[in-house]
Amino acid sequence: MNMNVAERQRECHSQLLSSHDARDLLNSVDAFLFDCDGVIWKGDTLIDGVSQTLDMLRSKGKKLVFVTNNSTKSRRQYAKKFQSLGISVSEDEIFCSSFAAAMFLKVNNFPREKKVYVIGEEGILEELQLAGFTGLGGPEDGKKTVQLKPNCLFEHDKTVGAVVVGLDQYINYYKLQYGTLCIRENPGCLFIATNQDAVGHMTDLQEWPGAGCMVAAICGSTQKEPTVVGKPSTFLMDFLQQKFQISCSKMCMVGDRLDTDILFGKNAGCKTLLVFSGVTSQSTLHDPSNSIEPDYYTNKLSDILELLGP
């Protein structure tokens, strides 16, 4: 079946955000959930008009929540990043997947005496510590090497009860073996993925392998599937709902990725708004191979402000 762009747009149930839709959203939604990279900023640069749009939403009494799959930073580190970009956001408003991993262990009563092995970066270790858990691995094990020699036994801590895997620019064979041994040999050891994003904008100019790369590596060696705590899994949403006591139908998820942000919002029954200021283009949205359709789409977050008018 060959369709031209106009036909594909008619097939798609998403609507280009209109002034009417923007007013409707503002009237029907109590909380706006934002992805960060590609919506709020690109790399270390704020996207045009974001600050004014957030101010307007706050002035209307809307709850703002920032939900990111990036696990390399903690909530505290994210609050600092917002501050450095001139936006005042409190730690309580930030839900990064490093925090999600720690909260997953907490709500599942992970025993304090057990340890958590981390294939990932500083953010995960900091969130684990803040939640009262003992983390091992992380950046420190990035310097370690292995000895593939006869009679050499690679020892691992038998009290590790969970392996958390996120984006790790210091990934190596030592960590892969450590995590694999814990999951294969420690009875009941959990395998938690912060997220499974294939790639992400680790630098402004390029995409790089994301947590999905490291998570897949451990799936490959253990032949096990992880519990995912970041988007699009429902764990974070359930946690958010419990914390803020807002019904999902009164929330709008704003994001630049179909398979994480928009799917996350749709899975939970939120309204969804796709912005083209990140990794997704209009042609990807309307491509016949795409089955994830947001309620609305627009170029960038601040379009809401313009559409509402003075």
Place this chain on the structure above:
Amino acid sequence: MNMNVAERQRECHSQLLSSHDARDLLNSVDAFLFDCDGVIWKGDTLIDGVSQTLDMLRSKGKKLVFVTNNSTKSRRQYAKKFQSLGISVSEDEIFCSSFAAAMFLKVNNFPREKKVYVIGEEGILEELQLAGFTGLGGPEDGKKTVQLKPNCLFEHDKTVGAVVVGLDQYINYYKLQYGTLCIRENPGCLFIATNQDAVGHMTDLQEWPGAGCMVAAICGSTQKEPTVVGKPSTFLMDFLQQKFQISCSKMCMVGDRLDTDILFGKNAGCKTLLVFSGVTSQSTLHDPSNSIEPDYYTNKLSDILELLGP
């Protein structure tokens, strides 16, 4: 459905190798294909009676072929290993997955002017060179690090036309990004996996993440599936058949792994013999979750010699 061991053995169509079967095999088979680790040796130690068994088979005029998924060595390096263990095997009799990767490129007329990026070890680079191809990466890139800084562009060679991924104890983020960029951005770039073994005996005392770990990582970041050239894919078998002009029904595959060796033999229509001198135990073979059944099973290769008698 609960079955005891005896019942499960009756359900299984595999037979414990008998004297009659051994004689039958010797009469009906022209070529014996052997996996190496777990059949011929364990780590750097020859398994009991292997040397005498191979001598007997050669004396009966049988063709011997050694087929291993290990890609870290080249054929030349394997011939040296056999020699160091006191067994005379020629390079022509060895089919390792590093060689398979180079042959795959050759039979598919991979252009000589294009380059091959290697996530893997020395064996792959050596086989590529012997086949007349230009390899990049490998152990050398194990020392490289990345710069995740604004305005920093990670450059990759646009003339890379294939990425070969095998077991790599020097895996790092640099190589993951390099391979990912080639597959995502170089038009038509091939993604070749030497094999997908989850783990392997990198040391005598322990299993370690195998090529399946590194291959999965690249699947995770590229969202692409590789072409597998090692066991259990049929590429090596087609190649072997063409080279030796022996029908598969006249071959017997001997191995210690169900999902690679035995499946490889069965896929091609060879006779299959599972030995318990490697990673598979009798209980795994007879476990209800196992669906891969060899024609015969026995403890170790030299049982053939004993069963045939003096």
